[in-house]
Amino acid sequence: MLEKKKKFSIKTKHPLILASSSIIRKSILKNAGLDFKTISSNINEGYIKKKFKDKPYTFISKKLSQTKAITISNKNYNCYVIGVDQICVFRKKILNKPLSKKNAILQLSMLAGYEHEQISGCSICINGKIIHSFCSRAKLTMRKINKQQIINYVDSDNPIHSCGSYKFESKGYLLFSKVKGDQFTIQGMPLFDLFNFLIKKNIIKYE
Numbered sequence: 198m199l200e201k202k203k204k205f206s207i208k209t210k211h212p213l214i215l216a217s218s219s220i221i222r223k224s225i226l227k228n229a230g231l232d233f234k235t236i237s238s239n240i241n242e243g244y245i246k247k248k249f250k251d252k253p254y255t256f257i258s259k260k261l262s263q264t265k266a267i268t269i270s271n272k273n274y275n276c277y278v279i280g281v282d283q284i285c286v287f288r289k290k291i292l293n294k295p296l297s298k299k300n301a302i303l304q305l306s307m308l309a310g311y312e313h314e315q316i317s318g319c320s321i322c323i324n325g326k327i328i329h330s331f332c333s334r335a336k337l338t339m340r341k342i343n344k345q346q347i348i349n350y351v352d353s354d355n356p357i358h359s360c361g362s363y364k365f366e367s368k369g370y371l372l373f374s375k376v377k378g379d380q381f382t383i384q385g386m387p388l389f390d391l392f393n394f395l396i397k398k399n400i401i402k403y404e
Contacts, residue, residue, distance in 0.1 A: 203404065205403070205404070206230050206403075206404050207229060207230035207231060207401050207402070207403060207404070208401065208402050208403075208404045209231055209232035209233065209400075209401050210399060210400060210401060210402060211276075211277055211400050212275065212276040212277065213231060213232065213233035213234075213276065213277050213278075213279065213400070214233060214234055214235070214236055214269055214270075214273055214276050214277070214278045214279065215233050215234070215235045215236075215278075215279050215281075216235075216236060216237070216238045216265040216266050216268065216269040216270075216278050216279060216280045216281075217235060217237065217238070217265070217279075217280075217281055218235065218237035219281075219385065219386075221364075221366055221384050221385065221386070222281060222384075222385060222386045223235055225381060225384065225386045225388060226386065226388075229388060229392070231401065233279075236269050236273070238264070238265040238266075238268045238269055238280070240261070240264050240265055240268055242261060242282070243293075245257070245260055245261055245264060246261075246284075246291060254284060254286050254291070254314075254316050255316060255318070255332040255334075257284060257291075257318075258282055258283070258284050258316045258317065258318030258332055259318040259319075259320065259330050259331070259332055260318075261280075261282035261284075261318060262280040262281050262282045262318040262319050262320040262330065263280060263318075263320040263322070263327050263330055264280070265280035265281070265282060265320075266278045266279065266280025266320045266321065266322035266327065267280070267322055267325060267327065269322075270322040270323060270324065270325050270326075271325045274324050274325075275323070275324065276323065277321055277322070277323050277395075277400055278321070278322045278323065279319065279320075279321055279391065280319070280320045280321075280322065281317065281318065281319045281320075281385060281386055281387075282317070282318050282385075283315060283316065283317045283318070283360045283385035284315075284316050284318075284360065285313060285314070285315055285316075285360045285361040286313060286314045286315075286316060287307065287308060287311070287313040287314075292304055292313075292360075292361060292362075294357070294358055294359065294360060295356070295357050295359075295362045296357055296358070297357055298351050298352070298355070298357060300357075300362070301351045301356055301357055301362040302344070302347055302348060302351055302362075304361070304362040305339075305342075305347045305350070305351070305362050305363065305372075306344060306347055308339045308361070308362075309339050309340070309341055309342050309347065310339060310340070310341035311338070311339060312336055312337065312338045312339075312375075313336070313337060313339070313361065314334060314335065314336050314337075315334070315335045315336075315337065315360065315361060315378070315382060315383050315385075316332055316333075316334050317332065317333045317334075317335075317382045317385050317386065317387045318330070318331070318332045319331055319332075319333070319386075319387050319390065319391055321391075321394060321395075328398075329394050331387070331390055331394075332387075333378070333379075333381075333382040333387030333389075333390055334378060334382065335376065335377060335378025335379065335382045335383045336376070336377040336378060337361075337373050337375070337376050337377075337378075337383065338373060338374050338375040338376075339372050339373055339374070340372060340373065340374045342372065350363070350368065350369075350372065353368055354367050354368050354369060356369065360385060365380060365383045365384055366380070366384050
C-alpha cells in the first residue's frame with residue numbers, strides 16, 4: 198500500500214489576528230497558508246502622522262503599525278496581533294491615499310519619471326505588549342508616462358485606496374522601469390521579515 202504523501206504547508210500554532218481591513222494584506226497572508234482572522238483597528242492615521250511629522254518616516258510607519266496592533270491586542274488577549282502600515286514618500290513628503298480618481302491622476306502625474314519610496318512598518322503584539330517591530334523599504338522608479346496613459350490606468354485599476362495611487366499586484370507594476378525591494382513590501386505586507394520572526398518564535402512552522 199502506497200504511503201500518502203503530505204503536502205508542504207505552514208501550520209499556525211497560535212491564534213493570529215491581522216489588525217487590518219486591507220483586502221490585499223489578507224490575500225497575501227491567506228495565500229501563504231496562515232490561519233488567522235482579521236479585525237480592523239480604525240485608528241486615526243492622520244492624527245498620528247501629524248503628531249510625529251518631524252520624526253523619520255520609518256518611525257512614523259512603525260508607530261502606526263504599533264498603534265494598530267496594540268488597539269486590537271488590548272481586546273483580544275492570548276492572540277498574536279499583526280499590525281501593518283504603509284506610507285509612500287516622494288520628495289520628502291508623505292502621499293496619502295488618493296480616495297478619488299482625480300487625486301490618483303494628480304499623484305501619478307507627480308510620480309511619473311521619478312523615484313519614490315514605499316515604507317511598510319510591521320508590529321507583532323500579544324496581551325497589549327509589542328514584542329517585535331520593524332520596517333521594510335522599497336524604491337520604485339516610474340516610467341515617464343503621459344496624462345492620457347495615467348487616466349487609462351486609473352480607469353482600469355481604480356487605485357483610489359492604494360498607497361501611491363497604484364495597485365502593484367494588478368496592472369500597477371507595468372508603470373515602473375526599476376524596482377528595488379520585494380513585491381510584498383510594495384503591496385504593504387512585508388512578508389519575508391514577518392515570516393522570519395513568526396518562525397523564529399515558533400508561532401508558525403513548516404509541515
